[in-house]
Every structure is written in C-alpha cells, then in structure tokens.
Amino acid sequence: MVNVQNDLKDDPVSSGARADEQLDPKAKKAAHGAFSGFFIDMYDIYLPVVALGPAMVYFLSPTMPASQVVIVTSLIFVSTLLGRPLGALIGGRFADQIGRKKVNLIAVSGYGLMSFAMAAMPGYETWGIAAVIVFIVLRLVDGVFVGGSYSAASPLAMERLPRKKRGVWGAYIMLGFPAAFVAISALTLIMLQIAPADGLGSPYVQWGWRVPFIIGGLMAIAYVWWYAVSVEESEVFKKTGGTKSPLKTLFGSKRSLKAFAQVFVLMSGFWMSLNTVTAMLPGALQNSVGLTSTEVTILLCITFLFLGVGYMVAGKISQHVGRRPFLIFSGLGAAIPGTALYYWLLTSPPSTFLGTVLLAGVMIWVIVWFWGLATTYINERFQTGVRASGFGLGYSLAVIPPSFYAFYQVGLENFMPLELTVLPLLVIGGLLVALGAFLGPETKNVDFATDMDFDPETEGTAVV
Numbered sequence: 001m002v003n004v005q006n007d008l009k010d011d012p013v014s015s016g017a018r019a020d021e022q023l024d025p026k027a028k029k030a031a032h033g034a035f036s037g038f039f040i041d042m043y044d045i046y047l048p049v050v051a052l053g054p055a056m057v058y059f060l061s062p063t064m065p066a067s068q069v070v071i072v073t074s075l076i077f078v079s080t081l082l083g084r085p086l087g088a089l090i091g092g093r094f095a096d097q098i099g100r101k102k103v104n105l106i107a108v109s110g111y112g113l114m115s116f117a118m119a120a121m122p123g124y125e126t127w128g129i130a131a132v133i134v135f136i137v138l139r140l141v142d143g144v145f146v147g148g149s150y151s152a153a154s155p156l157a158m159e160r161l162p163r164k165k166r167g168v169w170g171a172y173i174m175l176g177f178p179a180a181f182v183a184i185s186a187l188t189l190i191m192l193q194i195a196p197a198d199g200l201g202s203p204y205v206q207w208g209w210r211v212p213f214i215i216g217g218l219m220a221i222a223y224v225w226w227y228a229v230s231v232e233e234s235e236v237f238k239k240t241g242g243t244k245s246p247l248k249t250l251f252g253s254k255r256s257l258k259a260f261a262q263v264f265v266l267m268s269g270f271w272m273s274l275n276t277v278t279a280m281l282p283g284a285l286q287n288s289v290g291l292t293s294t295e296v297t298i299l300l301c302i303t304f305l306f307l308g309v310g311y312m313v314a315g316k317i318s319q320h321v322g323r324r325p326f327l328i329f330s331g332l333g334a335a336i337p338g339t340a341l342y343y344w345l346l347t348s349p350p351s352t353f354l355g356t357v358l359l360a361g362v363m364i365w366v367i368v369w370f371w372g373l374a375t376t377y378i379n380e381r382f383q384t385g386v387r388a389s390g391f392g393l394g395y396s397l398a399v400i401p402p403s404f405y406a407f408y409q410v411g412l413e414n415f416m417p418l419e420l421t422v423l424p425l426l427v428i429g430g431l432l433v434a435l436g437a438f439l440g441p442e443t444k445n446v447d448f449a450t451d452m453d454f455d456p457e458t459e460g461t462a463v464v
Helices: 015-021 025-045 053-058 066-097 100-119 129-160 163-174 176-194 203-208 210-230 235-240 246-252 254-278 281-287 293-321 323-347 353-380 384-397 405-412 422-439
Strands: 003-005 461-463
Touching: 025 066, 025 100, 025 129, 025 163, 025 176, 025 210, 053 176, 053 203, 066 100, 066 129, 066 246, 066 384, 066 405, 100 129, 100 210, 129 163, 129 235, 129 353, 129 384, 163 176, 163 293, 163 353, 176 203, 176 210, 176 293, 203 210, 235 384, 246 254, 246 384, 254 281, 254 323, 254 353, 254 384, 254 405, 254 422, 281 293, 281 353, 293 323, 293 353, 323 353, 323 422, 353 384, 353 422, 405 422
Parallel strands: none
Antiparallel strands: 003 461
C-alpha cells in the first residue's frame, strides 16, 4: 500500500505542478460543452416560469379558483424537476457504464424533441383539462432527459480539468443557469413587444409563447451536432473501462453512501434557497413590490447578469479558502442577511425602480452565489467509478422536497401573511447548506487521476 499525497505543496517549478496548472484544448472543449449543455438545460427548465407565465391562461379554465391556479402552475414547473432524479438514475448509471459522451448526446436529443412537442400543444379551449395534463406529462419526460444530460456532461468536463482550476471552471459551467435565465427573460420580453399578451385571444397567448420553446429545440439540435464532433470522452473514465454496477457500488459502499447522504442534505438547501428566488420572487415582485411584468423581466435580466459575476467570484474564493468553509459561510449568509434583505424588499421596497434593482441584485447574490460550486463540489465527492451516478442523483434527488414549496407556503399561511412565507423557507435552505457543508470534508485537493480509492476524509491522501 502506497500513500500518494495530493495536497498543494507541489514544487511550483516541477513538471507535475506545471501540468496541474495547464488547461489543454480538450479540457476547454469539454468545459465549454458542459456549460453549453447546462445553459440549454436551464433554458428548458425555466421556460414555463418565464415564457409561459404570461400565457398560462391558454392552459387553464377561466373558472378555476385562484388557489388551484397556483397549484397547477407550480406543477407545470415542478414536473420537470421531479423527472430529473429518474433521468439522473438512468443517465448516471449508463454514463458510468458506457461513457459520459454517448449518454449526453442521447439526453439532449430527447429534451430537444420534447421542446418541439410542447410548442405544438393545443390549449384548454381545444382539449379541456387534458391539455394541461398532457403538458405536465411532457414536462416530466423532458425532466428525465435533462437529468440524464447533466449527469454525463459535467463529470466528463470535471474529469478533464486540472484540480487547481476546477473551482473557477466549475463555476463557469454553472454560469449556464444565470445566462439561460437572462436569455429566456430577454427573449420573452422581446416576444411580448412583438406579440402582446392581453387575454386569451391575444397574439402572445395564442402563438407568441411557442417561439421560445421552438428556439430551445433548435439549440438542442445544434448542440448535439457540435458536441458529437468536438468533445472527446473523459480519459479518466476510459482508463476505468466503466463500472459494471455503478448503483450497487454507490449505495453498497459505506463511504459512498455517507457521501451521498451528506450531498443530499447540502443540495436540499441549495434547491430550497434557489426556489425562493427563481420560483417565488417573480410573483412577489409584482404582488408585493408592485412592479409590472415588464419591470420584473428587466430586473431579473440585470440581477442575474450580476449573479453570474458572483458565481465566478465564489469559484475563485473556494479555490483559495476551500469548498467547505466557503459553503458554510455562504449558507449562513443566505439564512441570515439574505432573509433580512428579502424581508426588506417585501415590506419596505425602495421607492425607485433603480433602488429596487440594486436591493434585489444584492439579495439574489447573497442567496444564490454558492451555486457556483455545485458542479465542482459534488463531482469531487465521488470516485470515478460512480461519479456520474453520484453527481446526477445527489444533484437531482434533493430537488424533490423543495419542489413542493407552494404546499409549504399554503401551510405557513396559517401563521403569517402569504407573501412572507418565503422567508422561513429561505432560512431553512440556507441552514441546510451550512449543515451539509459542515458534515462533509474539504475536497479541493482531490486528484481525479488517482481517486479510485480516494477518501477525502484523509484530506488528500489516496491509497493506491
């Protein structure tokens, strides 16, 4: 048994240190591929929240009570999130068996087809309640493909990146989320100017909302072609030859199971915190702050561009201070000052639009910026043989409890005004992030090339 130290005490002039600092063209293409795929994933996921929002009347009965509208609207969004764990289970398993690249190509092709199918959907006037049911089913299947995609593309990219650059490049991959949110918000805003939304018979409600869905499908097709010809399979994976039973290995190993449980706690906090911004904030900005739908869209575009900077800053800081302390600190930051800023926005918003944008921008940064570490940290928690399964399931299964945020808000309404029910959910989310990070080890020194028997608990010692 030989102990191989993987810490940061390498001689900076040694060839090993220089190799660890270099990023070859194959690694860059893999990272760009993971970013692009994640961009399309996130664009696809938030289509019903942003693009379909102004046209939701197309799928709903005009006599449906407001409480049922809230539930149905949330189910359209949540159905995709619920499909992701199944996709991660399937996609992660096959990515650990036959390769990351093949699975990613199949998955992206699948949700591209789903985007085209949803763009062709008839509404309530034609199909009645069946329209929204079929749409929810399509969103569920769409989520399965999305879950399979990032379970393959992100591990492939991370396995090609040198460890001293994983923090920053992992944050770059995660930029796909704010970039997609800005893109779809801007596209929706443009479409609303071209085809205004003003009742069931208005242009946007009848056809305008379909354009963003069609564009999503076209992006998926273009991505599949580029990824197929430009990105090579992970060398680290090819050396393993694949894992015969990755799920059995993942859940049959005490160490892997412990890592999975810890990641589940951490990601539950990630998702709960994120939902307070992406799913609950747009409605709060209109109903509590008093912004128009156009102002809300402009605000989200500006603040999410600002958030992208936060992701890169988070990745850079974590590369120096470590993932664990950064996540503990930022989780507490979301729970305490983040909640205070949210309360300020809801109860005493600035009198000017610019002031509201500034307040919301700082608040969103504090609540969400730790997402810049999600891809990097989770991939570092699992060894190569189960990395795709561990990453995909750890990332996706934790989305289920937070996805029922609308039901939690209804229950909390018995104790506080509905518009304030987002606050305790944010506190819980932030504390779960801090707790999850506290329960786990530091991972920034993990060397994927020698991690078949790697144990992060030993802080950088691999037993070969």
